[in-house]
Amino acid sequence: MKTLNTVAAHVIETERLQLRAPNRGDLETYLRLAGDPRVALKTTGIPHPLREADANEWLARANYGTRRTFVIARKEDAGMIGAVHLETRPDRVSAEAGLWIGVPYWRRGYATEALRGILRDAFGERGLLYITTGIPTGNPAAERVLRKAGLKFESLVEGGFRREGIIQDRVNHGLFADEWEALHC
Numbered sequence: 007m008k009t010l011n012t013v014a015a016h017v018i019e020t021e022r023l024q025l026r027a028p029n030r031g032d033l034e035t036y037l038r039l040a041g042d043p044r045v046a047l048k049t050t051g052i053p054h055p056l057r058e059a060d061a062n063e064w065l066a067r068a069n070y071g072t073r074r075t076f077v078i079a080r081k082e083d084a085g086m087i088g089a090v091h092l093e094t095r096p097d098r099v100s101a102e103a104g105l106w107i108g109v110p111y112w113r114r115g116y117a118t119e120a121l122r123g124i125l126r127d128a129f130g131e132r133g134l135l136y137i138t139t140g141i142p143t144g145n146p147a148a149e150r151v152l153r154k155a156g157l158k159f160e161s162l163v164e165g166g167f168r169r170e171g172i173i174q175d176r177v178n179h180g181l182f183a184d185e186w187e188a189l190h191c
C-alpha cells in the first residue's frame with residue numbers, strides 16, 4: 007500500500023457524538039458496518055463487497071489532499087457508528103459531503119446530528135461557502151436527513167449516478183453559508 011501524506015483532522019463535538027479522524031482501530035468496525043449492502047450500495051464511494059484492502063485504502067485516503075473524513079463515534083461508549091466526509095473542490099470554498107450510519111444505529115437521529123456538526127464546522131469554523139451532496143434517487147432516509155440539516159433540493163440529473171453498471175438518477179442538494187447562518191444565528 008502506498009504511503010500518503012495525510013493531514014491531521016480535528017475533532018468536532020455534538021451533543022451525543024464525537025467526529026474524529028479514523029485510525030487503524032476503526033478498520034474492523036468499518037468493514038462490518040460499511041460492508042453491509044444496505045449501507046455500501048447507497049453510497050457513491052464504498053465498494054461492495056468490501057474487502058480488507060478497501061478498508062486500508064479508505065484509511066490511507068481519509069485525510070489526504072482535499073478530503074477530510076471523520077469517524078462518527080458515540081460519546082457514551084466511544085464506539086464508531088458511521089463516517090462523514092467533505093471533499094473540497096478546487097475553488098477551495100465549496101465541498102461535497104458524504105455520510106453513512108451503520109444499520110444497528112439507524113433512526114436515532116445520529117445522521118442528522120453528525121451532518122449538522124460537520125456543517126457548523128465547515129461554515130462556522132473553516133469558512134466554506136457552499137456544501138452539496140449528490141445521492142441516487144429512492145433514498146428517502148438520506149433526503150430527510152439532508153432536508154432536516156437545512157440542505158435544499160437543487161436538481162435531478164437523469165442517469166447521473168452510476169455504480170457497478172447500474173445507472174440511476176441523481177438528486178443534488180445544496181446549502182450556502184448565508185442560508186446556514188440564517189438558520190442558526
Ligand SMILES: CC(C)(COP(=O)(O)OP(=O)(O)OC[C@H]1O[C@@H](n2cnc3c(N)ncnc32)[C@H](O)[C@@H]1OP(=O)(O)O)[C@@H](O)C(=O)NCCC(=O)NCCS
Binds near residue numbers: 106115147150
Ligand atoms: C441515510 C442515513 C444516513 C440515515 O441515518 P439515520 O441516523 O438513521 O438518520 P436519522 O435518525 O438522523 O433520521 C433522520 C430522518 O430520516 C428519517 N428516516 C430515517 N430512516 C428512514 C427510512 N428508512 N425511511 C424513511 N425515513 C427515514 C427519520 O425518521 C428522521 O426523520 P424524522 O426526524 O422526521 O422522523 C442511513 O440510513 C444510511 O447510512 N443509509 C445508507 C447510506 C446513505 O444513504 N447515505 C446518505 C448519503 S447523504
